[in-house]
Amino acid sequence: MSDVVVKDSNGTPLEDGDSVTLIKDLKVKGTSETLKRGTLVKNIRLTGKAGEIECNTKKVKGLVLKTEFLKKA
Template sequence: MSDIVVKDSNGTALEDGDSVTLTKDLKVKGTSETLKRGTLVKNIRLTGRADEVECNTRKVKGLVLKTQFLKKA
């Protein structure tokens, strides 16, 4: 597997275990939940794709988020 650099919406490199903040309200498909702008998501995991990270929130487990909506905390 090649070295993929995962970057947030500001171009800052992300790594496993980083914390990120949402830059936009996001509706979670398959649930009635909406993650609000400014929500802190801790301990992200890289997925092997440059535009996605995997994480858990209080209400939703195993969530995959697009990096264009994230900012490194």
């Protein structure tokens, strides 16, 4: 993997397996789901891009989220 440092909205570095919390309600494209502010997302995976992570939620699998809407839990 490359040396890309992935940071949350507060500038805290994120790593594989971290848990994050949403800081904004997010509509999920392609579904009728909305992820609510304060939702805890566990066991994230880094994608190699500085502004994105991959994760699974209870309702949506294989989700890619922008780190500007996340804070480390």
